[in-house]
Amino acid sequence: MSFITDKQTLEDLGLLGKFKQHSVFSIFNKVKTGGGERLLTEMFHQPLTDATAINERSSLFHYFQNANLSFPFDTADFNRVENYMSSVINGNGVTNLAAVARKKFAGAFLHDKQYEQLQQNLRATIAALVALRALVNKLDIPMTAQARQFLSGKKMQWLDTVNGQTLSILNTARYDSLLRNTLRKEMEWLLETIYQLDVYIAVSSVSRERGFYYATALPGSANVFGSTALRHPGLPNAVPNAIRLDSSTNLLFLTGANMAGKSTLMKSFGIALYMGHMGFPVAAANMRFSIRDGLYTSINVPDNLNMGYSHFYAEVLRVKKVAQEVSNRKNMVVIFDELFKGTNVKDAYDATLACTVAFSRYRNSAFIISTHIIEVGEALKPYNNIQFGYMPTVMKGNQPTYPYTLTSGITSDRQGMLIIENEKILEALYN
Incomplete structure (x- = not known):
């Protein structure tokens, strides 16, 4: 059985791309031979779905890391x-x-x-x-x-x-x-x-150079993902965050201001899960994860002018595709960043609430859903399998700063107009 994902997910997470400077592939592509690069590419395209095989490969990488060998061929x-x-x-x-x-x-x-x-x-x-x-x-x-x-x-x-x-x-x-x-x-x-x-x-x-770790793969029945220090592998000074999803709390509802770090946290989570299934080193300390059937993200969904799709309709089709996989009882991980941002606030509120509740019912899958519409979080509080987290904003005078630390709860931050005022947009227009 192959790991289920698609081009949109791979692009959202920046996983592939030999010539993409900040892709995860480019981080690890330090091989010296053409055949080595071919093999590395195959590994990136074919995550494993057997816990034993994953742990064996991970142990082998760990063995070589401890051996600290140099490739002996010019x-x-x-x-x-x-x-x-x-x-x-x-x-x-x-x-x-x-x-x-x-x-x-x-x-x-x-x-x-x-x-x-x-x-x-x-x-x-x-x-x-x-x-x-x-x-x-x-x-x-x-x-x-x-x-x-x-x-x-x-x-x-x-x-x-x-x-x-x-x-x-x-x-x-x-x-x-x-x-x-x-x-x-x-x-x-x-x-x-x-x-x-x-x-x-x-x-x-x-x-070894980047201080990565080796995860432990568990059978799918364990239904867990956990790390005490998750960070993005491409950011040298990234702030690590603890995160855990399991069958009792299988959905993380994430809020926070723009630039507070929501998308980076979600990408870090998706990358760690994907790399874990490859048996590769991960930027996540003490990571334990159960085998999943696949991973879908909706972070940067493009419109499709050739097919006449607006941004909102492209979002709807994306959610529909994910819903079909989840409803087939597939053991999935799903990441939605800013659901339905292509429509008005009222529709976005109703749709985000309805879809979040519906997805959360599938306890065999895990979800991270982010939104700016914090009122949705209040409506979700009666559901005991939904955990709430936010990326805070700390004000220093009238300047917002971001600690990038996942905090329990729902944000009350509303700094949009403050940022607009700080940038003197209205002042420029009226003057």
Whole structure:
């Protein structure tokens, strides 16, 4: 079973995007190889839905973080290895010897570079195998056991005798045929092992540098998400907040002024849940979470002028899609930031209240719903499974400041006109 989400959610949370400077992917994309980046991309697109598999991957990242290893391959040299192994030799050792001899002749008399490039690529591949053997011999984990056994076996005893040496035509043809023909399958999974090591070393290094943590995944029946210090992974000085949702209080109704930190808190929650399902390090201390079927957000819902959708109608369709998933008894996490802000206050009040009550009935799912319409919170107080939190505003003179600390209750802050006055908008218009 795959983890349910969609493009809107991934964009809301800023999860993907190799070239997006502040994406979560870009935070962890410190890999050194093309294959490592491919594997990292696959992990980001395919969160896990089995608690055992998640915890095993998380433990492996933690192991590498404690090992504090450096990736032992130079990027330029390893590019040679990948290019070299991307082509296959046809024929036997004799025909390959003849082909190598022709390249040698062309290099000597026709200034052809093929033989020189073959030598460079072959030496780089041999050096990479020696470096890989040294690395896997330091690691006592199942992921590298096969590589460790193979590289220390009889088939590869020749490595030490030729590493760093200038190879004759005969040995060039011999080892070229061995690596790209006879041991083709072994070389392919050795490369995959290198890509895996690249990802685990890179991600664990990011975790160590940024002070991330490792979450514990629980079965879906536990129906819980909790962290004593949740923060946004992309903000170096983010204020951590404690948060907990479970079947007894499965909905957090969040209020607070603009700029107080509501959206950042909601994004932090969604990112932590998604990364937790990947088995990756999280910016959340003591995080424990139950496996979910999926995650939907509605934070930056765009209108669709091509289809004639207004912003409000786009919001309605978004809520409808989420409602269909939740009503099918899927075990979901749902984040709604400022429900129905595309319509008038009266309709927004009625719709926010009605939808919040309806969603909260599904105790197997978890919800965070934010709004500026604080009167909705008063109407929700009779529902004992709804918890109320707000991001406060602290006034210093006539200037609002924001501690970004989640506080229990419903805000009474109304600083909109004060901010307008501070910016002297009306003064500019009347003058």
